[in-house]
Amino acid sequence: xxxxxxxxxxxxxxxxxxxxxxxxxxxxxxxxxxxxxxxxxxxxxxxxxxxxxxxxxxxxxxxxxxxxxxxxxxxxxxxxxxxxxxxxxxxxxxxxxxxxxxxxxxxxxxxxxxxxxxxxxxxxxxxxxxxxxxxxxxxxxxxxxxxxxxxxxxxxxxxxxxxxxxxxxxxxxxxxxxxxxxxxxxxxxxxxxxxxxxxxxxxxxxxxxxxxxxxxxxxxxxxxxxxxxxxxxxxxxxxxxxxxxxxxxxxxxxxxxxxxxxxxxxxxxxxxxxxxxxxxxxxxxxxxxxxxxxxxxxxxxxxxxxxxxxxxxxxxxxxxxxxxxxxxxxxxxxxxxxxxxxxxxxxxxxxxxxxxxxxxxxxxxxxxxxxxxxxxxxxxxxxxxxxxxxxxxxxxxxxxxxxxxxxxxxxxxxxxxxxxxxxxxxxxxxxxxxxxxxxxxxxxxxxxxxxxxxxxxxxxxxxxxxxxxxxxxxxxxxxxxxxxxxxxxxxxxxxxxxxxxxxxxxxxxxxxxxxxxxxxxxxxxxxxxxxxxxxxxxxxxxxxxxxxxxxxxxxxxxxxxxxxxxxxxxxxxxxxxxxxxxxxxxxxxxxxxxxxxxxxxxxxxxxxxxxxxxxxxxxxxxxxxxxxxxxxxxxxxxxxxxxxxxxxxxxxxxxxxxxxxxxxxxxxxxxxxxxxxxxxxxxxxxxxxxxxxxxxxxxxxxxxxxxxxxxxxxxxxxxxxxxxxx
Amino acid sequence: xxxxxxxxxxxxxxxxxxxxxxxxxxxxxxxxxxxxxxxxxxxxxxxxxxxxxxxxxxxxxxxxxxxxxxxxxxxxxxxxxxxxxxxxxxxxxxxxxxxxxxxxxxxxxxxxxxxxxxxxxxxxxxxxxxxxxxxxxxxxxxxxxxxxxxxx
Numbered sequence: 001x002x003x004x005x006x007x008x009x010x011x012x013x014x015x016x017x018x019x020x021x022x023x024x025x026x027x028x029x030x031x032x033x034x035x036x037x038x039x040x041x042x043x044x045x046x047x048x049x050x051x052x053x054x055x056x057x058x059x060x061x062x063x064x065x066x067x068x069x070x071x072x073x074x075x076x077x078x079x080x081x082x083x084x085x086x087x088x089x090x091x092x093x094x095x096x097x098x099x100x101x102x103x104x105x106x107x108x109x110x111x112x113x114x115x116x117x118x119x120x121x122x123x124x125x126x127x128x129x130x131x132x133x134x135x136x137x138x139x140x141x142x143x144x145x146x147x148x149x150x151x152x153x154x155x156x157x158x159x160x161x162x163x164x165x166x167x168x169x170x171x172x173x174x175x176x177x178x179x180x181x182x183x184x185x186x187x188x189x190x191x192x193x194x195x196x197x198x199x200x201x202x203x204x205x206x207x208x209x210x211x212x213x214x215x216x217x218x219x220x221x222x223x224x225x226x227x228x229x230x231x232x233x234x235x236x237x238x239x240x241x242x243x244x245x246x247x248x249x250x251x252x253x254x255x256x257x258x259x260x261x262x263x264x265x266x267x268x269x270x271x272x273x274x275x276x277x278x279x280x281x282x283x284x285x286x287x288x289x290x291x292x293x294x295x296x297x298x299x300x301x302x303x304x305x306x307x308x309x310x311x312x313x314x315x316x317x318x319x320x321x322x323x324x325x326x327x328x329x330x331x332x333x334x335x336x337x338x339x340x341x342x343x344x345x346x347x348x349x350x351x352x353x354x355x356x357x358x359x360x361x362x363x364x365x366x367x368x369x370x371x372x373x374x375x376x377x378x379x380x381x382x383x384x385x386x387x388x389x390x391x392x393x394x395x396x397x398x399x400x401x402x403x404x405x406x407x408x409x410x411x412x413x414x415x416x417x418x419x420x421x422x423x424x425x426x427x428x429x430x431x432x433x434x435x436x437x438x439x440x441x442x443x444x445x446x447x448x449x450x451x452x453x454x455x456x457x458x459x460x461x462x463x464x465x466x467x468x469x470x471x472x473x474x475x476x477x478x479x480x481x482x483x484x485x486x487x488x489x490x491x492x493x494x495x496x497x498x499x500x501x502x503x504x505x506x507x508x509x510x511x512x513x514x515x516x517x518x519x520x521x522x523x524x525x526x527x528x529x530x531x532x533x534x535x536x537x538x539x540x541x542x543x544x545x546x547x548x549x550x551x552x553x554x555x556x557x558x559x560x561x562x563x564x565x566x567x568x569x570x571x572x573x574x575x576x577x578x579x580x581x582x583x584x585x586x587x588x589x590x591x592x593x594x595x596x597x598x599x600x601x602x603x604x605x606x607x608x609x610x611x612x613x614x615x616x617x618x619x620x621x622x623x624x625x626x627x628x629x630x631x632x633x634x635x636x637x638x639x640x641x642x643x644x645x646x647x648x649x650x651x652x653x654x655x656x657x658x659x660x661x662x663x664x665x666x667x668x669x670x671x672x673x674x675x676x677x678x679x680x681x682x683x684x685x686x687x688x689x690x691x692x693x694x695x696x697x698x699x700x701x702x703x704x705x706x707x708x709x710x711x712x713x714x715x716x717x718x719x720x721x722x723x724x725x726x
Numbered sequence: 727x728x729x730x731x732x733x734x735x736x737x738x739x740x741x742x743x744x745x746x747x748x749x750x751x752x753x754x755x756x757x758x759x760x761x762x763x764x765x766x767x768x769x770x771x772x773x774x775x776x777x778x779x780x781x782x783x784x785x786x787x788x789x790x791x792x793x794x795x796x797x798x799x800x801x802x803x804x805x806x807x808x809x810x811x812x813x814x815x816x817x818x819x820x821x822x823x824x825x826x827x828x829x830x831x832x833x834x835x836x837x838x839x840x841x842x843x844x845x846x847x848x849x850x851x852x853x854x855x856x857x858x859x860x861x862x863x864x865x866x867x868x869x870x871x872x873x874x875x876x877x878x
Contacts, residue, residue: 068823068860202816209824210815212759212799216825219758227753274753275762276745348763348771348825348859397761397825398859433764627819631865635822638861661768661857670850672863 044174046136046182048101049129050079056157056171058085061095063102063111064118065369066205067396067403068635069690070628071118073203075126077624078119081196082130082189085170086157092204094393097371110372114404114518116592116688119624123685131186133177140176141168191622191683200627205395217394218430220354220365225426226255226271228417229278231287232435235294235654236514239266242288248281257285258420262381262412264515265439269417275430295513296654299445302512303339306447306468310337314466314506317490321502323453326462330453334541338450338530339715342649343443343519344658346666349397350436351410356426357418361388364411365426367396369403373478377408378415400639401518405441406476409515434659442649443519444470444512448493448530453502458542460553462502465493465531470516471509488518492527492591492695497561498535498553514651520639521591524695528589529716532699536585537712546586546703547574560595560619561588563680568597568617571678583609585704587696592688594620595680598637600700601673602708602725609708610726611641611673611701619680621687629689630677636693637675642667644698646719671725728792732757733801743789748772750788751798759799759828763857770856773829773836774798780836782855799828807877808835814873822860830856834870843874 045051051059060076072092080090095102099111105125106117134154141159142149145166153160160167191197208214233239245257245268253273260269268285272278327333354365362382368374368391379386396403405411414429421427431439446469453462467490474482485507487494494505519525539549547569554561565588569575578584581604588597597617602609616633623629646665650657658664702713705723715721730737732755741750746765751757751774760783763771767782774783775797783791802808811834814820821827830853837844837852844852849867858866 070822200819203819203821205824206816206819206821209821209827210812210831211803212828214824216761218762219752221753221756221758274749276741276749276753346859348761348769348823348857350762396823398823400859430762433766433769631819631822631862634864635860635862638863639859642859642861660764660766662766666857666859667861667863668855668857669853669863669866672861675864 044133044136044178046133047129048095049126050083050133052133052170052174054171054174056089056169057091058083058089058170059091059093062092063095063104063122064113065367065393065396065399065403066094067113067367067369067399069118069632070203070625071113072205073201073628074119074624075122076204077196077201078123078126079130081194082127083134084154084156087196087201089157089170090204096393097368097375097389097391099372102371112370112372112404114369114401116594116690116692119686120593120688127188128186131188132182135183135186136177136180137170137173139180140173144173144176197622197624198626201625203628214395216349216397217354217366218349218352218397220394220428222426225354225428226273226423227275227278228269228271228414228427228429229275229282230413230417230429230431230435231268231282231285232438233266233289233294235291235296236440238289238291238294240268240287241290243268244286247284251277251281253277254281256421258417260413260416260420262409262416264407264409265413271417271421271423271427279432294654297513298652299341299650302445303447306445306510307337309468309508309510310447310449310466312508314468314508315484316504317485317507318494318503318505323462323464323502323504326502327451327453330462331456332454334452334454334538336450336534336537336712337714338448338533340446340526340529341647341716342445342514342651343525343643343647344437344649344664345400345402345519346437346664347398347400347402350431350433351402351439352428352430353411353414354426354428355411355414355418357382357415357424360384361390362415363390363392365392365394366411367394367399367403369396369399370405370408373406374408374411377412381412381415382419400520401522402441405517406478409439409441433661437659437664438656440515441517442514443525444472444516446526448526450530450534452534452538454538454542460500460538463496463500464504464506466506466508467493467527468508469510470512472516472518472522474509475516488523490527491523492589493531495590496531497558497590498550499555500553520636521691521694524589524591525643528587528591528695529699529702532587532589533702533706533712536703536706540706550588560680561590564588564595564597564617564619567678567680568599568615571617571676572599572601572615574599583704583708585700585702585707587699587703589696591692591695594618594687594689594692596633596692596696598693598696598700600697600704602704605726608724608726609705613674613676614697614700615676616693617678617680618689618692619682620689620692621682621684623679624686626679629679632689633677633693634675636691637697638667638672640694640697641671641701644701644716644718645671645725646717648717648720728788730788730791730796731794732796733798739788741788744787746784747774747786747788747791747796748783751783757798757800761825761828763826768857769826770833771826771829773832773856775802775832775836778836778839780833799832802832802835805835807838807873810873810876811835811838811869814869814876818865818869818872820862820865820869822862826856826858830858830866834866834873837870838873838877842878844870
């Protein structure tokens with residue numbers, strides 16, 4: 001199965017409902033992985049999500065970006081389940097940009113992928129899409145055979161009437177099915193009838209991603225295409241004053257050199273026949289920068305400011321009881337301050353995209369995560385209607401949030417370069433790893449100050465949590481005016497599930513000048529750490545077991561927390577004696593409507609430790625594909641662990657000090673623990689899995705380290721605290 | 727002109743001799759299965775085989791690859807070991823975003839060509855130069871062991 005590069009273009013619902021003939025417009029990329037699509041004219045497409053052709057291929061249009069999280073497989077599984085298709089006949093294509101047909105209902109009237117919402121927001125929609133197509137195929141068969149529809153069964157792509165021993169493949173029925181009126185209401189399956197959901201069907205992209213044929217934006221090539229390499233400013237906010245490109249222009253293969261400016265970034269671009277030629281030429285360009293408005297602060301200075309702010313009351317994000325009064329009456333008070341650095345997403349595929357500016361339209365090839373925003377941004381830059389910006393979907397080599405850029409930064413850069421160059425051929429913008437790392441849009445720096453009050457019996461009676469940092473949503477400025485409290489700054493803290501009679505969460509929102517963005521699990525990347533580490537500190541201070549302590553603070557209304565916590569305790573053997581050379585740490589956190597609990601198991605090795613295993617329990621509602629849920633838990637653990645161990649972007653005098661995997665180290669094979677994943681059985685609607693495992697590993701690991709060494713971890717990454725694991 | 731032997735076929739390229747093999751493969755010859763990740767031999771996404779040895783094509787000048795037998799992801803499956811590795815990759819559901827997996831598979835195949843039953847330590851040593859940001863490492867390890875079993 002393959003991610004083909006054919007696209008539906010701007011199909012109105014009416015056209016789609018009619019099963020319109022001109023459903024697809026082919027364009028040509030290197031001809032690999034294109035679906036067999038012999039008979040487009042006779043296609044049957046009862047809605048915008050499923051299309052069946054006479055060759056018996058079921059094509060599912062995925063409105064969400066496949067960036068590794070397995071969403072193509074998950075979305076197709078839902079459709080195929082209700083359609084009763086055979087998994088082997090199912091193909092997936094990225095849907096085009098169309099906010100009417102393909103909006104993310106969790107985002108409102110916009111198309112985009114994020115917040116671990118893809119399956120959750122598609123669940124009802126795609127069940128209905130599959131069931132509708134099935135109903136029409138059944139009606140078509142009933143009419144053809146002159147039998148009652150309710151005597152017809154469908155299984156694995158075959159429509160059958162047992163009594164008359166007649167059967168037909170889907171492909172044989174599409175011509176008749178396409179002529180039928182689309183029913184408004186269709187019956188959905190009872191979960192007991194599921195044959196694909198809950199099974200570990202093989203991913204639709206597994207084969208192509210093992211043989212090099214999966215198509216990423218980086219792989220898009222066109223005859224005559226130019227590749228742009230760029231010179232970026234040394235500091236955020238610096239602008240090109242002048243540049244000398246005489247040497248660059250003289251290089252064979254260089255077509256032109258232009259300055260560009262977007263709302264995000266100013267720079268110089270070399271357009272050449274290939275990347276290496278463009279890059280070498282770009283390195284020869286001398287640029288003089290206007291740094292009048294350049295950002296010139298340092299991480300150390302930002303942290304110092306935040307530490308002071310954390311001593312002052314902030315704006316209230318949650319308030320119950322009277323914490324200050326409770327502290328006065330407390331027999332004992334504990335305090336801790338936690339610090340978190342900027343983090344880069346550092347996807348494997350350095351950011352890149354291909355654009356072609358035509359007379360009245362613009363085409364973009366990209367692993368598209370934020371269609372509606374990107375269409376609008378590009379349309380604004382070019383003075384086009386948004387619908388004239390056509391987005392062609394490709395696989396993304398990771399994202400972790402980065403490709404849903406609120407300013408469409410790299411896309412606008414490519415468009416600005418193509419526009420400045422005045423070319424109508426496709427232009428591929430390719431950033432180097434260093435440019436990708438230094439381009440900003442980081443997980444922000446945060447400082448948290450926590451204070452707990454205990455009564456004379458050691459009961460937790462008061463909890464105050466102050467958070468200081470930039471507002472991701474406020475700076476994104478996409479969803480109306482900035483809110484007094486950016487919920488993504490406090491999520492996980494303001495939603496603390498533990499029953500504490502006096503509880504306050506406060507926020508200081510800062511303005512810094514470093515572009516920030518959502519990073520896999522957003523606010524939870526820092527709130528899970530401070531809350532779960534501080535909770536363990538209280539448990540240690542009062543001599544309580546971390547599992548029993550959490551349990552005692554969770555009421556029955558947090559049954560999913562209790563289920564995940566109990567499951568991880570049971571499967572890890574938390575209540576049993578540990579192996580002599582092991583120390584374990586526990587953490588529990590809800591994000592994106594899923595609850596994850598993890599036990600990090602450290603093994604002593606000489607003077608140090610190795611994280612040899614993580615036991616993970618998750619309640620994510622109904623697991624569409626349990627194997628993919630497990631993959632996402634493993635992935636989240638690895639991504640979160642990478643940040644916990646060594647992840648830090650630091651600035652000195654406004655310059656980002658890291659650039660590549662040598663100075664921004666990421667997790668490698670020898671550092672990856674074994675991971676055991678257990679899913680809480682559930683028939684509830686599915687919830688997120690792409691992000692929720694990410695924030696839990698750092699506190700689980702830090703709690704194990706604190707238990708082992710007696711020294712709590714108050715700042716990440718561990719490497720900056722002199723802590724390395726074997 | 728530099729003559730290259732890639733996947734059993736002969737190619738001529740007029741690229742500058744200092745152009746990394748990676749960019750000749752990708753931009754000049756259209757063999758885009760080999761990926762650019764870091765440009766400094768730090769991530770392994772660009773791994774190809776040069777006379778059977780895994781090399782980072784992003785730092786190897788194309789001139790150094792002349793007269794050598796180059797194998798890329800596009801043809802690694804033609805060998806029994808490469809095919810077993812690719813099959814194991816699918817069976818273990820290794821790939822997530824998939825961008826690094828060409829390089830992972832080239833490194834894993836090179837390992838199994840010289841070591842029929844690698845230990846965990848062997849796998850760590852052979853594979854720690856290949857970065858995966860989706861952290862598919864647990865499954866890469868399992869897939870290498872599965873491929874080793876299939877070949878034994």
